[in-house]
Amino acid sequence: xSMSKPPRVWVSNENPKAGEILRVRAQIExxxxxxxxxxxxxxxIRPRHILSHFEAKLGDALIFVWDPGTSIAQNxxxxxxxxxxxxGQLHLLWKDDQGATLSASxxxxxx
Amino acid sequence: xxxxxPRLTRRAVVGAAAATLALPSVALAQAPARIALVGPxxxxxxxxxxxxxxxxxxxxxxxxxxxxDIPVLADNPSAxxxxxxxxxxxxxxxxxxxxxxxxxxxxxxxACRIRFTADTGTxxxxxxxxxxxxxxxxxxxxxxxxxxLAGKQTITVxxxxxxx
Numbered sequence: 001x002s003m004s005k006p007p008r009v010w011v012s013n014e015n016p017k018a019g020e021i022l023r024v025r026a027q028i029e030x031x032x033x034x035x036x037x038x039x040x041x042x043x044x045i046r047p048r049h050i051l052s053h054f055e056a057k058l059g060d061a062l063i064f065v066w067d068p069g070t071s072i073a074q075n076x077x078x079x080x081x082x083x084x085x086x087x088g089q090l091h092l093l094w095k096d097d098q099g100a101t102l103s104a105s106x107x108x109x110x111x
Numbered sequence: 112x113x114x115x116x117p118r119l120t121r122r123a124v125v126g127a128a129a130a131t132l133a134l135p136s137v138a139l140a141q142a143p144a145r146i147a148l149v150g151p152x153x154x155x156x157x158x159x160x161x162x163x164x165x166x167x168x169x170x171x172x173x174x175x176x177x178x179x180d181i182p183v184l185a186d187n188p189s190a191x192x193x194x195x196x197x198x199x200x201x202x203x204x205x206x207x208x209x210x211x212x213x214x215x216x217x218x219x220x221x222a223c224r225i226r227f228t229a230d231t232g233t234x235x236x237x238x239x240x241x242x243x244x245x246x247x248x249x250x251x252x253x254x255x256x257x258x259x260l261a262g263k264q265t266i267t268v269x270x271x272x273x274x275x
Contacts, residue, residue: 045151077239
């Protein structure tokens, strides 16, 4: 059910000048079940199921890592900035605590 | 026959009545009426202090250099926007290594950790968190040089976002 839809990714400028600050906004669909809720039908605790890791790489260089906890809202949204020093693929990778992954990439061409 | 015992004078009765009237209003002025959450949504002050102490280490947190953009009133406690930016100069020698968001009264206070690298060149991030009740949200940042920046913002929420 979760992690099946493609991520929504927005980059402020895919053809930046060298040294320009780029902004990335990305969101996926994920239930972010805290493990603190009781299912009213069964009376059982719904097991924790959260996004536990996100990382962004420009080419081979790691530029951003996010380790969310249970307090992160459903359908986790992340926004960050980085300095565009060189061209390359911007790889975004999401991993949840059940091992499911999602990825997206954007081509950044620095002029 | 006397209705009142000798010690229960009119002055004592009026004084006691005034005191009981005055106390709740003082308590209300200090903190808004709040029902303490129990069960799975109860706060975990030990975990909060541990996370805080572990991140700060032996450093002395400073307020300057960390700019927060956090609402005072959250209209949707299930998704409260939290934005943080380190405004200190980010250089190849000194950059922000790690950023942490803590919701003081959430059942699991550590909302998220964020790491930057020397290749990032900036230190800014925005996330959306959920809050179990009105509380202070703390953001801490650690620079490569060991400097720790800290800021917080008290957020008032209308309803709990953790049971949603």
